Amino acid sequence: PRTLNMSLSGMRDLSIISTPPPHRLAVKTFICEWDKAIIREACQREIKRGGQVYFLHNEVESIERVAAELGKIMPEASIRIAHGQMRERELEAVMLDFYQRRFNVLVCSTIIESGIDVPTANTNVINRADRFGLAQIYQLRGRVGRSEEQAYAYLFIPEESRLGKDAQKRLKVL
Secondary structure, eight states: OHHHHHHHTTSSOOOOOOSOOTTOOOOEEEEEEOOHHHHHHHHHHHHHTTOEEEEEOOOGGGHHHHHHHHHHHOTTSOEEEEOTTSOHHHHHHHHHHHHTTSOSEEEEOGGGGTTOOOTTEEEEEETTGGGSOHHHHHHHHTTSOOSSSOOEEEEEESOGGGSOHHHHHHHHHO
């Protein structure tokens, strides 16, 4: 958004990358209500093909509870937590372990949107996607699909009737 604003105001030129890198596939995106079966299937598919999963839950207060619930849904998965309120060394150790494939599901906050590039992470599950703006959803969705593997993004929302008009519009764009 800042670069776009600077470009539109004439302060900076805008460069556009109009084609993806060779062999890169578009991220397949699904918007659905919370469903343990879908979560399990999506994560298992990724793990079975040797990949890793980001599970984004952006509430630090309940992130451990969600990780425990995921452990019950997928007892075969190796799950760890990362968020911005962790001590720096602890966070760095978790992220390094994820990068080195020492575990396969990272339950995390939006901390992953700041440039983390893990080519083996090709499934992104975003809990309460209705709480994010369009630019942020695009940024988060872009954390997967950074290799030649097909990538998937699952955007979980509450019942559609409980969504505000703005959230409905944002999700329809996706």
